[in-house]
Amino acid sequence: MSQYRDESPSSGPGGRLELKFMNRRRASAAIEHFSEHADASLLERTLRLTDGTPLFTSGLAPAEFWFSFGLHLARTHRGSTLNEYARIAYTFARFLENRNTTISQVVEADIVEYRTRRTEVDDISDVSWKKDETVVQAIFDFAIQENRRPDYPWFVNARRSALRQPTTPTPITRGLSEEEWLQFKQIGLLGRDPDGAPNPSFKTVWVMRNLAGAELALSTGLRVREFSTLLLPEVTAATTPSGGSHLTLKASAKRRRERRIVIPSGVLAHIQAYVRTDRAALLSHLGGRSRSRTQDRFIVDGWQPGCTTLRGEINGERRSFEVKEMPPELRAVTFARTERGVEPLALFVNSWGRMTSTRTWHRVFHNASNFVASYPGTWPAARDVHPHTLRHTFARRYLAYLRRASRSNDYQDEWGDLDEIVIVQRALGHSNLATTSKYLSGDSVSGVVEELFYLSTNTDETYAEIIGQLLAERTRGVDV
Template identity: 30%
Template structure:
């Protein structure tokens, strides 16, 4: 069996058939509501659709999931089908013993077993498939028995809480300057550094740390969203994320001045070089790109041409895939409107940012000496910067509300009173809103870290971003969170 995924742009561009043109096929997919990323399973010999997997994939397409999510789900079912082939069976003939064997293979026996979170995702997809098969009468009943508390053979053995991994000030500066920036621990340039974009990677880290955005949110940000390239550069920025946010949940994002300065430095020193080198290549590809003709800064709308048709998009509603191909006429010709670019002139993908991060980790480990802050046991992740943002901001807001209260019990008692009487100014709820958590319960996980301060109070909010240690970046963020400039509490 072979697995494919629907891609409307590829169909429109490359399909050449006497029966159906690429445009007609793409139009048919749109009329049928088939989303990009929908998995298609074909028999390896006959190249005919494999049922009920193709019907299940179409059913998933109607669930309005992201294209990358649909592809992940498709790979999971293809993997389970391959496992069944080794047992001379198929997915509809799966028994509970087959599922137990598959779970054991994935979580224990394979060369690199998957963790609890990865298996939770796989078990959920398998559960959805068998539910679909019963509803559509491919099966009389599901192959798994339901045991106590709703658990079955697919359920993860353990349930973990959030894996919160935050950084101290020293760790972050080392990660950013040595790992990403190509410096030595003594701030001198490392002769072993082979990267080409230290300012880009440092700016990305600063933006993630100071905004609390997830990777897909900050890595896909557009120049107009930060107020760059539309006249005078703004000292700070505030915009709305939606299509790039988790579950498409809309929320506001604030970027403080120091993070803006880091991005502007990258734009001046590196980004122009990327755009100049890639201009001719983008000109040749202009039919495949969304070429912008006008940006409405006040409304956040972008006018341009996509697939030969005039289009208007709201920036917050633009998904990552569309953002990647959004270009405009610049100094050297066509240039991408994404803030962060790679050598090809377009937005780096997930694999590229992962490669930058892994290379940074190798440099940090190789250059570590007696002056290096203690490195974490596990390789750092971009998401650790979001956890650091949450913890630092929550700690700062708690300090503003509690003052220098040394009694932990008194602090927790006072913290609970905020929930009932001071919803607007409650630190936990403020951080929950800034992170875009669906429920404050998710943010509760950070509370156990706030009494174990990663730095002294004064040092925790100065010098994180930029090169001037007197900048109290998190104080600026907290002031914006409260919507008051002079005092977060509105008191003297």
């Protein structure tokens, strides 16, 4: 089990509260760890836990209430979301521990103090606080369900409370204009000044990787967890007649909602260039010695571009997995045998020969935005770009183009009775049309947004051509 430590002093009666994550290879160690403090039913439940289940402990014993809440989280979430929510719950639990307060004793003043510390002392963003809000709400939902307390510790008035921020009628969503994207790309990702000259202070190593990832997010609407966990067989398949490629997402998609994605030819060319240069140079330098733990790795015997099934060995057992059914956790430990040794099968890798994490991608976008902000005359939106900003941009530009095409009756035979926003909904993988509508609020179909968006992956390819390619794929039976 991995451990998340907090060096602050403990005030809990059973020792300092700690957060660990279950690893099936060490399940026996967990049983021994809890044997003196847990009853038989709890031990039996521990044996059935899957990798990544958060375990809250106090000293050598399961932590009162929090251990059960960790198991509850694992039943409702998975992957990076489960990990992040568990760490937020740990932060809140340690806050209460330091105040000598239990869940049943929490009052509104405690919630106000926690929010103040997180937003003003820890200086987290409004978006980050929304995650805290979600987790704290879930904690007290569970506490009430388990009869730990009769009600919530906060008073609600017109949907406002000590926990919830004042609600706004319009969600904060935005996309980038052509000028804003180009500034972020040229200055933030490529390290050039506004005039196009190289900036010697730009020290980013993984320029081609970062550019390929950003262009992939912009041109496909992929979420950061979706594009960060792609494997080589998924992006090296044979190209379509129009020059691009397509892949199927499922286990790595949100709520495992299956959908097909088209990668435009210009973006695919940049990805292939990155694979041939930066990625190949790193793996050659590592010489088949990826700096990752050897246990739990899925070692693939061999693979071909576009293959839909991978076969190999994991934990001493022969296994095969359909690529689209592989969750992010398995993808992160998938490697292939080569002449040099064992190398990662992940598309985007880091300097240690491991899959580039979502946290790293957020840091890439944060650093690029800061570099843009170092120039006073740049666009404000280009100074604050997140991976999800590019997903919003894709959605808005896609709808704008579809509506222009609809007015010219260009694709009516292929669309049938489908509304343009339904097509965008399917491309984004939303289950609810209302969610898609939030992405498309405001000025998404007026003014400059109605102009065609030039992606600039090369000087000849426009965003209009990319959208045209997406629609062309649909006529050939590819559901994008």
